[in-house]
Structures are given as C-alpha cells and as structure tokens.
Amino acid sequence: MPDNPARAATGGPAPARLGPATSPQTVAIELTINGRPRRLAVAPWTTLLDLLREELDLTGTKKGCDHGQCGSCTVLLDGQRINACLVLAVMKDGSAVTTVEGLSGPDGALHPMQEAFIEHDAFQCGYCTPGQICSAVALVEEGRARAPDEIRELMSGNICRCGAYPNIVAAIQQVLASNGGAGR
Amino acid sequence: MPPIPNAETHVGSPRSRVDGRAKVTGGARYSAEFTAPDLAHGYVVNSTVAKGRITGIDTAAALAAPGVLAVFTHENRPRTAWFSYKYQDEVAPPGTPFRPLYDDKVVYSGQPVALVVAESFDAARHGASLVRVSYQAEAHETDLTSRMGEAYEPPKKRSGISPPPKPRGDAPGAYADSPVKVSGGYWAAYEHHNPMEPHATTVVWEGGGKLLVHDKNQGVLNAQSYVSSVFGLGKDDVRVVTPFVGGGFGSGLRPQYQLFLAVMAALELRRSVRVVLTRDQMFTHVYRPNTFQTVKLGANPDGTLRSIQHHSVTGTSQFEDYQEVVVNWTGTLYHCDNVELTQKLAKLDTYTPGDMRAPGAPTGLFAAESAMDELAYATGVDPIELRLKNYTEHDENEGKQFSSKELRACYEVGAERFGWSERNPEPRSMREGRELIGWGMASGAWEAQMMKTSARAVLTADGKLEVACATADIGTGTYTILTQIGADAFGLRMEDVTTRLGDTTLPYSPVEGGSWTAASAGTAVQLACEAVREKLFKHAQKASGSPLAGAKLDAVSFAGGRIEVTADPDRFVTIADAMRAGGVDRLEAEETANPSKIDQLRYTGYTHSAIFVEVRVDEELGVVRVTRVVDAVAAGKILNPKTARSQVVGGIVWGIGMALEEETLPDHNLGRFMNHNLAEYHVPVAADVQGIEVIFVDEHDTKVSPIGVKGLGEIGIVGTAAAIANAIYHATGKRIRDMPITIDKVLG
Numbered sequence: 048m049p050d051n052p053a054r055a056a057t058g059g060p061a062p063a064r065l066g067p068a069t070s071p072q073t074v075a076i077e078l079t080i081n082g083r084p085r086r087l088a089v090a091p092w093t094t095l096l097d098l099l100r101e102e103l104d105l106t107g108t109k110k111g112c113d114h115g116q117c118g119s120c121t122v123l124l125d126g127q128r129i130n131a132c133l134v135l136a137v138m139k140d141g142s143a144v145t146t147v148e149g150l151s152g153p154d155g156a157l158h159p160m161q162e163a164f165i166e167h168d169a170f171q172c173g174y175c176t177p178g179q180i181c182s183a184v185a186l187v188e189e190g191r192a193r194a195p196d197e198i199r200e201l202m203s204g205n206i207c208r209c210g211a212y213p214n215i216v217a218a219i220q221q222v223l224a225s226n227g228g229a230g231r
Numbered sequence: 232m233p234p235i236p237n238a239e240t241h242v243g244s245p246r247s248r249v250d251g252r253a254k255v256t257g258g259a260r261y262s263a264e265f266t267a268p269d270l271a272h273g274y275v276v277n278s279t280v281a282k283g284r285i286t287g288i289d290t291a292a293a294l295a296a297p298g299v300l301a302v303f304t305h306e307n308r309p310r311t312a313w314f315s316y317k318y319q320d321e322v323a324p325p326g327t328p329f330r331p332l333y334d335d336k337v338v339y340s341g342q343p344v345a346l347v348v349a350e351s352f353d354a355a356r357h358g359a360s361l362v363r364v365s366y367q368a369e370a371h372e373t374d375l376t377s378r379m380g381e382a383y384e385p386p387k388k389r390s391g392i393s394p395p396p397k398p399r400g401d402a403p404g405a406y407a408d409s410p411v412k413v414s415g416g417y418w419a420a421y422e423h424h425n426p427m428e429p430h431a432t433t434v435v436w437e438g439g440g441k442l443l444v445h446d447k448n449q450g451v452l453n454a455q456s457y458v459s460s461v462f463g464l465g466k467d468d469v470r471v472v473t474p475f476v477g478g479g480f481g482s483g484l485r486p487q488y489q490l491f492l493a494v495m496a497a498l499e500l501r502r503s504v505r506v507v508l509t510r511d512q513m514f515t516h517v518y519r520p521n522t523f524q525t526v527k528l529g530a531n532p533d534g535t536l537r538s539i540q541h542h543s544v545t546g547t548s549q550f551e552d553y554q555e556v557v558v559n560w561t562g563t564l565y566h567c568d569n570v571e572l573t574q575k576l577a578k579l580d581t582y583t584p585g586d587m588r589a590p591g592a593p594t595g596l597f598a599a600e601s602a603m604d605e606l607a608y609a610t611g612v613d614p615i616e617l618r619l620k621n622y623t624e625h626d627e628n629e630g631k632q633f634s635s636k637e638l639r640a641c642y643e644v645g646a647e648r649f650g651w652s653e654r655n656p657e658p659r660s661m662r663e664g665r666e667l668i669g670w671g672m673a674s675g676a677w678e679a680q681m682m683k684t685s686a687r688a689v690l691t692a693d694g695k696l697e698v699a700c701a702t703a704d705i706g707t708g709t710y711t712i713l714t715q716i717g718a719d720a721f722g723l724r725m726e727d728v729t730t731r732l733g734d735t736t737l738p739y740s741p742v743e744g745g746s747w748t749a750a751s752a753g754t755a756v757q758l759a760c761e762a763v764r765e766k767l768f769k770h771a772q773k774a775s776g777s778p779l780a781g782a783k784l785d786a787v788s789f790a791g792g793r794i795e796v797t798a799d800p801d802r803f804v805t806i807a808d809a810m811r812a813g814g815v816d817r818l819e820a821e822e823t824a825n826p827s828k829i830d831q832l833r834y835t836g837y838t839h840s841a842i843f844v845e846v847r848v849d850e851e852l853g854v855v856r857v858t859r860v861v862d863a864v865a866a867g868k869i870l871n872p873k874t875a876r877s878q879v880v881g882g883i884v885w886g887i888g889m890a891l892e893e894e895t896l897p898d899h900n901l902g903r904f905m906n907h908n909l910a911e912y913h914v915p916v917a918a919d920v921q922g923i924e925v926i927f928v929d930e931h932d933t934k935v936s937p938i939g940v941k942g943l944g945e946i947g948i949v950g951t952a953a954a955i956a957n958a959i960y961h962a963t964g965k966r967i968r969d970m971p972i973t974i975d976k977v978l979g
Contacts, residue, residue: 090353101352106264107257109477111427112510116909119427147257157255165251168877172706173254174427174477180255203916206909208427208478209706210884211877212920 076140080105081149089136096120096131099146107147107177111206118205121178121185122146128185130204147177150184159225160184163218171209179205183219187226195220237789241715241725245873249725250475250710259475263431265445267503270433271300273496274355275489275508276345276362277515278337281902282371282580285335285344285364292361293347298354301500302362303346303492308332309499317460321453321742322484322586325387326551329582331488332495337366338549339582340903341515346492348504371580371902375521375546382544382575389554396562396628400569405538409529413605417526417598418969420894421904422519424587425914428477430516431507432493440464442497444471446490449483449703450742455735457486458494466735473733479705480885481586484742487516514907518895520584521546522557522594526602529569534612536567536621541599547576548583555591559628560676561599563837566623580902586744588885589945592677593952597890597970600673600953605966608656614672614957615642615651615841626835634834635932637865638674641841644926645672645863649843658964666847669962675950679836679867679941680747681826685738686755688717688763689819692810694792696721698759699731702740702752706881707944708874709748713756715871716938720760721806722790738821746838746942749870754824754937762820768794770813771804777812778802824937836935838866838946842883844954848962853977855959857887860923860951865930867941872927875943879925882947888915890952894971 073088080103089098096113099105099122111119113132120131123145150158160183163169170176182205192198198216207215253259278285290302303309312318315327331343345362349355372378388394406412428447435443442464448454451471458469476483493506508515522545529538541558558572607614622639625632646652654670655661661668686700698717704710710730717728731737740752765784771794772779779787779794779802788797795803810816845859860883869875892913895904906912925947932939952970959977960966967976 092353097352100264104266105257106260109261109427110263110507111429112909114510114908114910116510117427147255151256157252161255164255165247168248168873170248170251170254170706171708171877171881172427172476172478173250173259174261176254177257199917199920203918206427206914206916208425208480208914209877210881210915210920212884212915212917213880213923214877216917 074137076137078139079143081145091135091137093136094132095134095136095139098136099131105146105148109174109177111175118182119175119178121181121205123181123185126188128182147180150180158184159222163221167214167218167221169211169214169218171211175205175207179207179215186219187222237719237722239719241718242870246711246715246725246871248708248711248874249714249730261428261475261477262433262445262447262473263505263507265433267435270503270505271348271350271500272352272355273346273348273492273504273506274359275343275492275506275512276347276359276364277512278340278342278344280337280366280368281340281373283337283366283368285337286367287365288345289363293358296354296358296361298350299347299358300350301348303332303496304344305332305334309495312461312463320457320485321450324389324551324553325385329550331491339580340901343488343492346496348496348500373579373581373897373902374899375523375577375579378577378579379544382577385552385554385576387552392554392556393559395558395572395574398571402538402540402569402571405569406527406529406540409537410532411530411609413602413609414527415602415968417524417601419522419594419597420970421521421897422587422889422893423514423895423912424480424482424517425513425909425912426478426480426482429508429510429513430487430489432490433505434493434497434503436497436501436503440468442469442494444469444494446471446473447476447483448473448486449476449479449705449744451733451735452701452739453742454486454490461491462494462498471735473703476703476705480588481590481744482517484586484744485517510909511907514895514904516582517585519587520553524557524598526598528602528606530606530610532610534606534610534617534620536565538569539565539567540571542573544575544577546579546581546584548581549578551583552576553584555586557591557595560592560595562628563626564674564676565621566627589677589948592945592949593886593889596673596675596949597952597956600950601956601968604671604957604960615646618642618674629835631833631835634836634934635930636837636839637928637930638839638841640928641839641863641865644928645841645843645861648924648926649861651843658961665850667850667962669846669848669958671954671957671961672841672843673950673953673957675840675842675946677746677838677945677949679838679935680745681750681936682741682747683823683825684740684751684755685821685823686752686759687738687819687821688756688759689817690721690763690767691817692807694723694727694806696723696728697731698728698756699737700740700752700755701735701737702748703733703743705743707748707878708871709752711874712749712753712870716753716756717760720757720764720789722788746944749942750936750938750940751824753870753940755822757938758822758824759820762822763818764789766818767806767809771809774804774808774812777804779804830934834934836941838941840864840946840950842950842954844958846955846958846962848959848977853974855891855972855977857955858921862947863926863928864946865928866943866946867930867932867935868939869927870940875927876925878943879947880923882945883923883951884915884920885948886951887919889970890955891971
C-alpha cells in the first residue's frame with residue numbers, strides 16, 4: 048500500500064508555485080533537447096522526467112515507477128543513459144538531453160536500434176520501449192557488451208513486463224554486429 | 232462462413248507490427264499522455280488502515296495550498312448512483328462492487344479516501360500530502376490460513392467461469408484402494424499485474440456535458456458503460472478512446488478507481504482532469520489471489536490414474552466472490568473415472584482479486600503437474616509416458632469432444648527438440664561445477680474461446696481499406712493481425728490497410744481478455760471484408776462489358792487492387808472501375824461474428840502445450856536460473872508467427888516470474904502489502920531470461936472459430952511454473968510446493 052502521502056510532506060513552508068512560467072520560485076536553465084536549445088523556467092523540485100512529459104509534451108519518455116526502479120524513463124543525458132525520474136532538471140543546466148523522439152533523423156528515418164526493435168519484435172505493449180531503446184543505444188556506445196550474457200546483464204535496469212527480453216537482446220545483437228561490435 | 236478463397240499472403244506469415252513505428256519513436260500516446268487546454272490534475276490519497284471508519288478528514292491545509300482546486304472525499308462527493316449494481320461492470324464477479332468515496336467505511340488498506348485536484352501535477356501531489364485522515368480502526372483479517380475453516384463454495388457462480396464439475400465415481404474410495412498414492416498441499420502467493428503503464432485516466436471536458444475519456448483499460452465499451460451507469464450519463468455523452476494500452480494482463484478488465492475519480496472531478500469542476508496512479512498505488516487494486524490447494528492422486532503401479540482429488544481455497548474480498556478456474560484443468564487433461572474437484576473461497580479484508588494472465592490455470596497446474604511429476608517418480612514411469620498413459624481424447628469434465636487436441640504432438644515435438652531422451656531421471660544426477668542441473672516438464676491447457684464481436688470494413692476507390700473494432704491491442708498484436716486479415720481479403724499490401732481499435736464509436740467488442748480476441752475480432756473482420764467483397768464483385772459485374780460478367784464469386788481472386796478471374800487473371804476489373812460502375816466511391820459493411828451454438832454444445836476448445844525447462848541451481852547459494860525452455864504449443868491456426876511467438880515467450884517469462892520471483896508480501900498485522908514497488912516486488916529482468924524456443928505444432932480446427940484460431944495470450948504461462956518446479960526437484964531432490972520458489976525455500 049502507498050504510505051500516507053502525509054509522510055512525504057517536507058515540513059517546510061508551502062511553495063507558492065502555480066506554474067513554471069508564473070512562479071517566482073522557478074529557476075532559469077538551458078537544456079539542449081533533441082538538438083534544440085531550450086531556455087526553460089523550472090521549479091527546483093521538477094524532475095527531468097516531469098519536465099519532459101508535463102511541460103514539454105515529450106511523452107515518449109515514460110513514467111513507470113518514478114523511483115528509478117523500472118527504466119521506462121531512460122534518456123540520454125550528455126550521451127549517458129540515466130533515469131530521468133531521478134534527476135532534478137535544475138541540476139542539469141547546460142546539458143544535452145536526447146529522448147526517443149530525438150533518435151530518428153529529421154527526415155523521419157529511424158535509428159538502426161529502432162529498426163532492429165521493429166524487425167525483432169522487441170516490444171509488445173510499447174510502454175517500456177522508448178526506455179529500452181535509449182538504454183540500448185547507450186549500451187552500444189559504451190562498448191562494454193559483446194556476448195548475450197553481457198547484454199542481458201547490462202540491460203537489466205529496464206523492465207519489460209510483456210517479457211520481450213529475448214527479442215530485445217536479439218535486436219541489440221544485430222546493431223552491435225552491424226557496428227563491428229564497437230560503439231558507433 | 233465458409234470463407235471465400237483468396238491467396239493468403241500475409242495471414243500465416245511473420246509480419247512486423249503495424250504499430251511498431253509509433254511505439255519505437257514515442258509517437259504512441261497512452262492514457263496519461265493526452266492533454267487538453269486547462270487540464271487539471273488529480274492525486275489520490277489512500278487509506279492507511281485495512282478496516283474501520285474514517286472519523287475525520289482535514290482538508291483545510293490542502294485547500295489552502297497554492298494551485299489546489301478541490302479536495303473530494305466521501306463527505307462532499309457529488310451525487311452518484313445509489314445502488315451498488317449500477318457499479319457492476321461487464322466482468323464483475325457476484326457481489327457488491329467497491330464504490331470509491333462512497334461512505335466513511337474502510338474495507339481494505341490502500342482504499343482511495345480522497346482526491347486532490349490542482350492546477351498542476353506537482354500542486355496536486357503536494358496538496359495530497361497535506362490531507363489529514365483519522366480513522367477508527369477495526370480488527371481485520373488478511374491471512375488466508377486463518378480463514379481456511381470458514382471457506383465456502385460461492386453460492387452465486389461468476390458468469391463465464393465454469394464451476395468444478397460434479398464428482399465422477401468415488402475418488403476418495405479409489406484413492407484409498409490405490410497401490411500408489413501421492414498427495415500434497417500447494418501455496419501460490421499474491422501477485423500484482425504491474426503493467427509498465429500505471430493506470431491513468433485523462434477526461435477531456437468537451438462542453439455541453441460531453442466527455443472524451445482516455446482510460447487505461449482492456450475494453451473501452453466496458454469503461455463507457457460503467458461511467459454512464461455510475462454517473463447517470465447518456466452513452467452518447469461519454470466517448471472512451473484508448474488506442475494504446477501499456478500492458479494489461481487482466482488489470483484493465485474491470486474499471487479501476489482512477490476512472491471513477493477522474494470522471495467525478497471533471498463533471499464537478501466542469502473542466503478536463505487527469506488522474507494517474509503511482510506505482511505504489513498500483514498495489515491498491517486488482518491482484519492475483521493467494522491460493523491453497525491439495526492434490527491427491529491414486530494410481531496403479533504402471534502409472535494409470537485411479538483417482539484424482541484436487542481442491543482449492545482462494546482468498547477474496549468481503550464484498551465480492553471472485554472466481555477463477557483453478558482445479559478443473561486436472562479433470563480436463565487426464566482420463567480418470569474417479570474425480571473430485573472443488574473450489575472454495577475465503578473472505579479477507581482486501582480489495583477483490585481479479586483475472587491475471589491465465590487466471591487460475593498456472594496456479595492449478597502448478598499443483599496438478601507437480602503431483603504428476605511426483606507420481607512419475609513414485610511409479611518409475613517417465614513423465615511424458617505417464618501423461619500419455621493417462622491421455623484423454625475427450626473432455627471428461629464436460630462430457631464433450633475436444634474441437635481438436637494435438638497435445639500428443641506437443642509432447643513428442645517438444646521432447647525431441649529439448650533432448651528429453653537424454654535425461655537421467657535420478658535427482659541430482661547432473662552437475663556442472665557448483666551448479667546442479669535439472670530438467671522438468673509439464674503440460675499446459677487454456678480454454679479457446681470465441682465471443683460475439685462486430686467489425687466494420689470500409690474500402691475506398693483508391694484501394695485503401697479501413698477495418699475497425701472497439702477491441703483493444705494491449706501489446707498482443709491485434710492491430711497487426713487484423714491488418715493482415717483485411718489485406719488478404721482484398722489482395723492489398725498491409726500499408727494500404729488501416730486498423731482502428733479502442734474507441735467506443737467503433738463496432739461492438741467485449742473486453743479484450745481470455746485469449747479470445749484474435750478468434751473473435753479476426754472472424755468479425757473477415758466477415759465484414761467478405762461482405763464488402765460481395766458488394767464490390769456485384770458492382771464489378773455491372774461495368775459495361777465486364778470481363779467478370781457471368782463469373783461466380785468463388786471463381787475470382789482479389790489481388791493488386793483488382794478482381795480477376797482466378798483461372799484467367801487477364802480478365803479483371805479494378806477496384807476503382809468496379810466502384811465507378813456502381814456509382815460509389817466507398818463500400819462499407821459491418822458484420823457480427825458469433826460462436827457456433829451447435830459446435831459449443833458438442834465440443835470444448837482448448838489450447839495445449841508441453842513445456843520443457845532446464846534449471847541450474849547453485850547448491851551453496853540456492854540461486855535458481857532458468858537456462859533453457861522449449862515450449863511446444865498447439866493453438867490452431869497461427870496468424871502471425873512473429874507476434875505469436877512473442878506472446879508465448881512473454882507468457883513463459885511470466886511463468887518464470889511466478890515460479891521464482893513474484894510475491895506481494897502482506898503484513899497481516901497492518902493488513903497491507905509491504906513490497907509495493909518494483910524494487911521489492913521482483914519481476915523477471917533481462918538477466919533472468921535466457922534461451923526460449925517456441926514451437927507451434929500444426930493443428931487444424933474449424934470448430935473452435937471460423938478462422939481456425941485458438942488464441943495465445945495465456946498458454947505460455949500455464950505450464951511454466953510447474954515445469955520449473957519439476958526441474959528444481961530433478962536438480963536438487965527437493966519438492967517445493969510453495970510459489971515463488973525463492974532461495975530460502977531451496978536452501979531450507
């Protein structure tokens with residue numbers, strides 16, 4: 048059962064925030080999101096995930112647990128895969144964020160990892176998929192995974208409740224093979 | 232029917248999902264991702280006691296917080312339906328459904344007791360943290376073991392769920408006389424569905440009393456009926472649109488409480504409202520029940536069954552008698568003259584459990600197929616030979632023939648592929664380093680059902696087809712298979728076909744579940760397409776000098792945007808010319824598929840499987856890994872081997888979770904679940920899943936559904952947990968009858 052939200056109360060003064068655009072408590076930051084520089088006014092408690100989903104309508108990045116336990120919100124932050132729900136947006140001033148919406152080319156051409164996911168049927172309901180794909184793209188860049196066992200281990204932060212794991216591993220193997228096993 | 236012959240180009244071939252691009256680019260929108268101008272956000276406050284009364288709710292601080300618009304509680308809930316039956320949905324079990332914010336009574340821990348609505352998600356969450364609720368707690372009971380003595384047979388049976396058959400012969404007497412006996416008690420833990428997408432509803436206030444509702448569910452029409460009945464709205468005023476569902480597994484069959492809360496707030500505030508549950512709130516509604524079973528098998532020394540006794544007690548809520556089929560499988564799978572099967576319920580102070588992937592079957596078969604494995608050891612008969620010895624060619628529970636049953640072939644093909652003949656049955660006989668290796672197998676069965684379903688097909692002169700049905704694609708591949716069926720009906724490319732689902736303005740479908748959607752919606756689409764083909768053909772014959780004049784419909788083919796004489800493809804009329812001849816630019820038909828009443832009287836339909844598992848058990852640490860799975864499945868016609876395999880693989884992964892990991896742990900002192908998050912409720916991750924091979928055995932069946940399809944959503948999970956338990960016995964010599972089989976039990 049959820050704890051009584053009363054327990055989550057900070058005890059501090061109630062924040063007088065109505066929205067990022069009007070609140071005196073927002074902080075100005077700059078983020079490059081999917082290649083586009085954005086000047087944003089964010090509340091200090093807003094996670095990168097809520098910023099993307101609630102403020103910028105970039106809903107490709109999913110909220111599955113909000114606790115860094117499921118990986119659905121995986122995005123690339125300065126090229127590293129991170130859980131966007133565990134990052135406060137204000138702490139990443141000046142960073143570059145790539146979400147699933149930013150992986151395909153401007154002409155709509157899919158990223159090889161996106162192609163491989165479709166080809167290998169590496170998803171069913173699709174909800175964890177953006178996080179899986181972002182995680183997989185970073186995994187290839189990291190250059191650490193070779194064998195299926197390594198892929199499985201290094202992809203285990205991304206839960207797929209539909210159980211598409213064998214197909215996800217196959218998709219990643221295909222991209223790794225076409226890259227000669229190294230980062231892009 | 233019978234179906235009009237046309238070349239099957241797409242049906243039966245592996246095809247990538249038609250919604251693939253939307254899903255890999257982030258373009259697919261789920262229920263919490265629709266937006267509206269002036270959208271308000273709701274955040275739920277849940278009870279902290281399991282039973283009692285709310286003595287006070289202090290909402291002053293919440294209401295004073297910036298951005299908070301309203302706090303809804305039982306004290307100020309707007310008027311909703313008085314009678315509890317008004318809250319009954321399409322798949323509700325007998326009883327009085329839970330009514331959110333209805334009164335001051337608390338009937339389970341985690342029950343929603345308030346909804347805070349604010350201008351932003353942050354403000355609503357903050358406001359919720361300021362609501363103070365006081366309770367007069369009462370003594371509760373959430374422990375099934377302490378209610379076993381009060382277990383009862385549900386007086387009212389749940390619609391669509393077969394109660395256990397009447398006893399056959401004298402099972403206790405035959406057991407007493409049997410030379411070989413095995414018996415045991417089996418536990419299955421609470422499990423929560425945990426689809427990756429939390430339950431969410433976005434209600435768009437369209438003005439004029441009209442609501443557009445995006446709700447996570449497995450049946451938009453069920454959600455619409457519920458909203459309309461509870462809030463007294465006309466169905467025309469409530470449109471539910473859910474194109475994508477981020478996993479259901481049964482959790483979206485019944486309307487969950489966020490739907491009620493979001494609609495209530497939208498109606499009262501006269502503006503758009505979104506309510507999204509948190510992951511921990513996903514542990515405050517439906518779950519797979521806690522079940523205790525006993526199985527007694529009596530047999531001859533050669534393994535022939537003389538007696539089957541299988542009994543279960545399942546927990547349910549105080550207010551509804553949830554029922555699923557737990558014990559019947561044993562009587563369906565095996566021939567035996569003396570069979571006694573019973574299912575009882577015990578009332579607990581919890582929310583009502585519900586259907587979770589193959590409800591009842593993996594639980595019941597865990598017990599039954601573990602007992603069969605024990606019998607194999609007790610008699611020295613190979614587990615497959617034992618099952619073949621007790622094989623039945625008709626459904627002895629129902630006294631009907633099977634519409635088809637290729638389980639024998641499943642055993643054979645699965646065993647061959649797995650290398651079963653190499654198995655030394657001696658426990659602890661295989662080892663590599665510190666790991667003990669075990670091989671186990673089990674049978675699986677799930678009902679193959681077809682439900683009344685309608686679909687529409689619209690063909691336009693440009694050779695584009697749209698097929699539509701209100702059913703859902705919860706990841707099952709429904710968009711794709713319906714596209715394949717539509718494309719083949721007219722010989723089109725799949726790109727020329729659009730499939731629309733998950734919208735209450737589309738033709739009727741029941742909830743998506745029970746593995747019935749492919750057979751039901753697939754047949755409906757086929758019928759609608761055939762009706763359009765007939766119309767198109769008549770127009771084509773009317774064209775002046777039509778090369779099809781005098782031709783019969785069954786002598787023509789639809790291919791490449793034209794209707795051609797099958798024996799002489801140079802004689803053809805294009806779709807555009809046929810429509811021109813008929814003076815139309817589109818042809819439309821809506822058809823309803825019904826299961827055959829006659830066939831249902833004479834036959835029962837089941838999907839079958841034989842599943843083979845290899846486990847490796849670290850002898851010192853007790854860690855179990857499933858290293859190899861072969862599942863041979865007989866499921867009638869396979870529409871799309873690619874998505875079909877994924878369905879079965881997913882089911883097997885669920886079986887791995889059930890056998891080894893998944894368990895929601897109640898604290899009976901508090902009457903609540905303790906591990907309400909994905910760090911402590913363990914589901915399989917990539918590292919837990921290694922080689923899985925799925926084989927579809929040929930099975931021809933024209934009785935189960937007109938298109939020969941049986942359904943695949945459940946069959947992957949049903950025998951898996953039993954096969955893993957049997958493999959663990961083979962590896963370690965330990966028979967563990969308590970799921971999940973965690974390290975403590977392996978070492979204990």
